[in-house]
Structures are given as C-alpha cells and as structure tokens.
Amino acid sequence: MTTVLVVDDQPLQRFGFRLLLDSVPETEVVGEAAHGTQAVRMAAELRPDVVLMDVRMPGMDGIEATRRIVAAGERSRVLVLTTFDLDEYVHAALRAGASGFLLKDARPEELLAGIRAVAVGDAVIAPALTRRLLDEFARYVPPHPAGSAADRRLDSLTEREREILVAIGKGWTNGEIAARFVLSESTVKTHVGRVLAKLGARDRVQAVIFAYDVGLARPNAG
C-alpha cells in the first residue's frame, strides 16, 4: 500500500486525484494540502510514501515545497505535476530533488505507474519532456567512450600525475600544489611537465580543458 499526500490549490483537482488513487487498492490518499507551507508541514506529520505536488500555487510554490521536504530528510518521494511543460520548471523541480515530473494531462494509468515507480525509488519523466532533457543531457555530458583517444591519454598518467592534473583543474598554481601536497615546487614542475607532455597539452590551460573534457574536473558553479 502506497500512501499519498495530494498537494494542489484547486479543491476539484485534489478531489479528482483522490477519486483516482482511492479507486485502486495499491494507493491511498492520506492527506491533502492546498499550498506549499501546508504541504511541508503535512509531509512531516504524515510521512507519506509519495507527495503529489502541483507547481503553481499561491504562496509557497511546489518547487520550494519540494526543496524543503527533500531537505528535511523526509522519506517521502516527490512527484511534481504541472499543466505546463516549461523547461525552467522541470529543471528547478529536479534540482529541488523531485523524483519525477509529469504533466497533468497524463492518462490515469500513466499517473499510477508514475506513483508506483517513484514509491520504489525510481524516477519518472513525462515522455514529452524526456526528449528535451536528453537533448540537453547530450549537450552537457562529455562523451567519454572507454578506449577513446582522450581516455588512453588519461590512462597513460601515473597515479600522482592524475592527482596533479586534478589540482591544475582546480586552478591552483605550482606553489599552491606544492604546499598542499607537501612537495617542493621543483617536483611539482616536473610532474606538471610530464602531465602536459603525456596529454599533448601546451599549457596548464589546455590541461584544465582536457580535465573538463574527460570529466576529471566538473562544473561546480556558485
């Protein structure tokens, strides 16, 4: 039995969800909330398996509520629902820690399948959104096919040299690297030199780029 908290500012919408979810034996609606603040409180009290969360609500919206529920360490998984397939919503929801994102025009069986998947720890994305998400994924995620030229160059580095490369990727100077690794700057220089040679890089700048390309360094913006 999967317990569900329904969050939506429209009473009629909540009623519809309750009707649907209580009509099947595997799910049970244990509570309803009309806005974000209430949702956060009820999630803490009721500890439902799944929170069915609307995005657009007066007061605290669904994204923020999702963030707080996840941050509070509740066991509940959040499945976000919206009528609009706006990219920002999807991104924001996923970043907020949502386990899924579906459109409200999903067919009942899709919704139930989504709740089922989320309840067991899987994640779901509406097919219409998956396409765009994958496109973006392909844009961002570096292609490191094992055995590629870049991979082989990386493999040719020794353990120590890889550490040095990571340090270079953090933007540290030779002096800083020497200090953190408790080495002489000369040693760091020889290491750096060998790293550059093995990678076929001209500067440490190109080494940094290489590190990002192969995924050794990762964006970590602030």
Place this chain on the structure above:
Amino acid sequence: MTTVLVVDDQPLQRFGFRLLLDSVPETEVVGEAAHGTQAVRMAAELRPDVVLMDVRMPGMDGIEATRRIVAAGERSRVLVLTTFDLDEYVHAALRAGASGFLLKDARPEELLAGIRAVAVGDAVIAPALTRRLLDEFARYVPPHPAGSAADRRLDSLTEREREILVAIGKGWTNGEIAARFVLSESTVKTHVGRVLAKLGARDRVQAVIFAYDVGLARPNAG
C-alpha cells in the same frame, strides 16, 4: 498505425514482440532483423516508424546499428531494449541517437506506451534508469540560477570581453586570440586583464574554470 521493425538475434524474442505488437490495432510489425547489419539495411528499405532494437547481438551490435540508422537520416525512431541496465549502454545508446531506452522486463503496456511515445517524437527512459540519469544530470549540468553571483559577474562583462573569455576557454594564447580576432596582442592583454579583474580570477586558468562553471565553455572531448 505505427510500423515497427523488430531487431533481436533471438528468434523467440522476435516472435514474442510480434505477437504483442500485432495483438493491438495501433502497431504493426513490418519486418524482423537478426543483427545490426540487417537492421540498418531493412530500416533503409522499410522506413518503419519505430525500430525496436536489442543491444547485445552478434556482429554489429544495437548501439552501432542505432548510430548508423540515425546518421543515415532515416525517419525511424529507435527504441533500444536490453536485459541489462548497464550505464554504459544507456549512455552509448542515447549518444547514438536513440529515442528511448527500456528494459526487456518491462510490462507489455509499458512497452506499447514507449513505442507510442517514441512514434510521436517523444522519448522514453525506463524508470529504473531515469533515477540514475537524473543524478548524473544534476552532477553535470551547471546550476546557473539566473541572478547568481557567477551570473552577475558574467553579466558585468562587455560583449567583447565575453568573446575573449570564450577564446581563453578554448585554450588559446594571447597571441592566437590576437591573430584570430585581428587585434594587437596589447589589446588582447588589456581585454584579458579586464576580464580577470571583473571575474575576480587570478589567472586565465581560473577564468577557464569559471567559463566551464557557468556553462560558457562546454566539454567537447575527443
């Protein structure tokens, strides 16, 4: 009516798919292939709406076949199926241009829903894989919430300075930037200096890191 090409080296498996797909009015199996080479040829001939592609096959595997079908500009969408939820497969398949990735133990209605979604141009990912894909997505995709500190620093750059920053992110030296932009090296130096000052970066190395963090530069490995 959605036309489907079934690709699998196991005759029994193909038979199962054909039974399922031909049992509903909306889909029709128009061909079967036992390996990648045959799949590529038949996709070109039959031009099916959807190719149901197994990954593990003797000879050319499903990933390579997917790549070729997509590269050939066929209208067919490829839905990749596998019994293993190995990460490399998922990545490789998506990079190859697959529109979806499902596990063979999917329930029949899930498979049909997947085919339906793929046929209309959407994409599908098995819920069990979506979770990991999203985790990775969150790791890779830089969170540039508009108005963040990084964003504001980036906004403070002039048009020209942003161009310079991109060039730095490519690993070009001041001399190379000067040559490509048809400028004197002095000018480039002043620009670079201003960029570093505005970003609060010490070197061009840190500028490169900044560029990757905000997504101005992107991994593009080889």
Place this chain on the structure above:
DNA sequence: GCCCGAGTGGTACCCCGGTACCACTCACCA
C-alpha cells in the same frame, strides 16, 4: 644481482602572461 618506472628534488634559462599606466577613437547621451 640488476634494471626500470614512479616519485622526488634541483639548477638554469627563456618567454608568455599579468599588471600598471596611459592614449586615442567612436558612439551615445544628457
């Protein structure tokens, strides 16, 4: 016993990168 690779350390040298400071043009706007 030997050699080899990895790790460490040093010296010497040169050049690119970064800084400080200044000057000119041009478009735009009050």
Place this chain on the structure above:
DNA sequence: TGGTGAGTGGTACCGGGGTACCACTCGGGC
C-alpha cells in the same frame, strides 16, 4: 557641448610557468 563607456593600442616591468637536463631513492620484477 562635454562626458562616459567600450574598444583599441602602446610601453615597461616582473614573476610564474614551461623546458631541458640531471640525480637520487625505492619498490618490484627479470
């Protein structure tokens, strides 16, 4: 009309980065 910011250009200086070359230790394998 004058001011301002962006873009361009220059000179001079210095320090860190990169290179070349060498030397030592240490562990493992032949």
